[in-house]
Amino acid sequence: MTAAFPADVATGECVPPVRTGTPVRTARGYAAGKADYLTRLRKVEGQVRGLQKMIENDTWCPDVVTQIGAITGALQEVAVGLVSDHLRHCVASALRAPGTGGEQAIDEVTGTIRQVIRL
Amino acid sequence: MTAAFPADVATGECVPPVRTGTPVRTARGYAAGKADYLTRLRKVEGQVRGLQKMIENDTWCPDVVTQIGAITGALQEVAVGLVSDHLRHCVASALRAPGTGGEQAIDEVTGTIRQVIRL
Amino acid sequence: MTAAFPADVATGECVPPVRTGTPVRTARGYAAGKADYLTRLRKVEGQVRGLQKMIENDTWCPDVVTQIGAITGALQEVAVGLVSDHLRHCVASALRAPGTGGEQAIDEVTGTIRQVIRL
Amino acid sequence: MTAAFPADVATGECVPPVRTGTPVRTARGYAAGKADYLTRLRKVEGQVRGLQKMIENDTWCPDVVTQIGAITGALQEVAVGLVSDHLRHCVASALRAPGTGGEQAIDEVTGTIRQVIRL
Numbered sequence: 001m002t003a004a005f006p007a008d009v010a011t012g013e014c015v016p017p018v019r020t021g022t023p024v025r026t027a028r029g030y031a032a033g034k035a036d037y038l039t040r041l042r043k044v045e046g047q048v049r050g051l052q053k054m055i056e057n058d059t060w061c062p063d064v065v066t067q068i069g070a071i072t073g074a075l076q077e078v079a080v081g082l083v084s085d086h087l088r089h090c091v092a093s094a095l096r097a098p099g100t101g102g103e104q105a106i107d108e109v110t111g112t113i114r115q116v117i118r119l
Numbered sequence: 120m121t122a123a124f125p126a127d128v129a130t131g132e133c134v135p136p137v138r139t140g141t142p143v144r145t146a147r148g149y150a151a152g153k154a155d156y157l158t159r160l161r162k163v164e165g166q167v168r169g170l171q172k173m174i175e176n177d178t179w180c181p182d183v184v185t186q187i188g189a190i191t192g193a194l195q196e197v198a199v200g201l202v203s204d205h206l207r208h209c210v211a212s213a214l215r216a217p218g219t220g221g222e223q224a225i226d227e228v229t230g231t232i233r234q235v236i237r238l
Numbered sequence: 239m240t241a242a243f244p245a246d247v248a249t250g251e252c253v254p255p256v257r258t259g260t261p262v263r264t265a266r267g268y269a270a271g272k273a274d275y276l277t278r279l280r281k282v283e284g285q286v287r288g289l290q291k292m293i294e295n296d297t298w299c300p301d302v303v304t305q306i307g308a309i310t311g312a313l314q315e316v317a318v319g320l321v322s323d324h325l326r327h328c329v330a331s332a333l334r335a336p337g338t339g340g341e342q343a344i345d346e347v348t349g350t351i352r353q354v355i356r357l
Numbered sequence: 358m359t360a361a362f363p364a365d366v367a368t369g370e371c372v373p374p375v376r377t378g379t380p381v382r383t384a385r386g387y388a389a390g391k392a393d394y395l396t397r398l399r400k401v402e403g404q405v406r407g408l409q410k411m412i413e414n415d416t417w418c419p420d421v422v423t424q425i426g427a428i429t430g431a432l433q434e435v436a437v438g439l440v441s442d443h444l445r446h447c448v449a450s451a452l453r454a455p456g457t458g459g460e461q462a463i464d465e466v467t468g469t470i471r472q473v474i475r476l
């Protein structure tokens with residue numbers, strides 16, 4: 001599923017994962033927001049633990065469902081943020097590089113957007 | 120937001136929460152599936168922790184977003200299950216009881232469905 | 239897909255469709271709101287025609303997509319309204335009738351809610 | 358809401374709309390797929406008219422809702438296609454042009470993705 005398109009060699013942040021050979025660990029397009037994403041995901045983790053407490057404590061069902069809606073929204077916000085970062089860094093550098101990597105990067109991000117919508 | 124509609128007094132499982140006075144803890148419509156919901160939510164919690172690991176390890180953005188799509192889907196499955204249980208127990212007993220509690224129960228569950236869709 | 243559950247024989251509004259034999263045309267749970275739903279759907283039809291005009295006139299892509307979001311939302315509002323009417327009439331009468339029709343009605347409406355979420 | 362970012366002057370297809378002054382009508386990023394989008398939207402229009410017929414004919418509510426789910430899905434497919442075309446043409450040319458237009462284009466398309474998700 002992961003396309004191999006020309007990467008921003010200067011920063012290395014957009015080298016897509018290689019499924020074979022020695023994986024190269026590089027920074028990603030979301031590098032600058034990493035701490036913020038981690039904070040938000042830790043909050044989501046706490047909310048999912050909170051859901052379990054609600055079920056254990058026999059909370060009124062509509063109140064549990066309302067909380068699930070809030071968590072789903074928070075996760076989708078993270079997803080949209082990641083897609084935006086990805087466009088700003090990896091897709092942008094693929095588009096600026098010579099060759100057809102930009103096309104592939106856009107095909108891949110289109111598939112990613114479909115995942116967010118669950119289409 | 121929580122409607123006060125006639126409850127299944129026999130089982131007590133559908134007594135809505137009282138915001139004032141002494142709260143009565145009762146079983147809920149999802150009582151029979153409680154263990155299953157908790158198992159699924161613990162799995163979701165693990166997946167959210169996995170997301171944090173992915174971000175920490177600089178995972179390729181589209182792969183992170185795909186995983187968010189999977190988690191969102193799992194949470195929505197839980198929400199639909201809870202709504203279905205709620206219809207089967209609390210809304211059903213409110214509809215069978217005399218009075219206008221059934222109407223209120225349906226108004227409330229309609230609002231709950233809107234939360235699931237995030238409408 | 240359509241369950242055959244006990245109907246509100248008095249009003250006939252909740253007799254589910256029969257796939258074989260002579261179909262009986264009856265009023266439905268949304269009968270009281272029929273004119274309103276038709277008005278809203280005619281507006282949606284006009285909006286979809288407007289989308290075609292936007293494409294023909296080479297409208298800026300984000301503006302077209304924003305309009306699609308509005309139409310999708312309007313359709314989901316209609317869907318939630320229909321589900322609510324269905325609960326209030328057909329599911330309610332199935333639940334009040336003796337037998338297991340209520341269970342079947344709730345199974346069916348759960349499937350319907352999944353369609354609205356596109357789960 | 359519409360950003361004014363550097364356009365692909367060569368083709369003119371990505372000149373964003375100007376709210377004041379003489380509007381310039383140009384081809385858009387979805388130009389190549391225009392006929393296909395119009396065909397799909399005409400089909401959606403027919404489906405919305407079909408929905409009205411279903412309501413007029415007192416169709417079983419879950420069947421109407423299932424059809425709404427199908428239409429919503431078709432509209433979201435169009436939206437994702439338009440976003441993909443927009444990335445491929447207008448965002449790409451803005452990113453390749455000198456200046457900060459690429460940033461603005463990505464901010465705008467991020468907002469557009471949020472509209473598709475109805476976030």
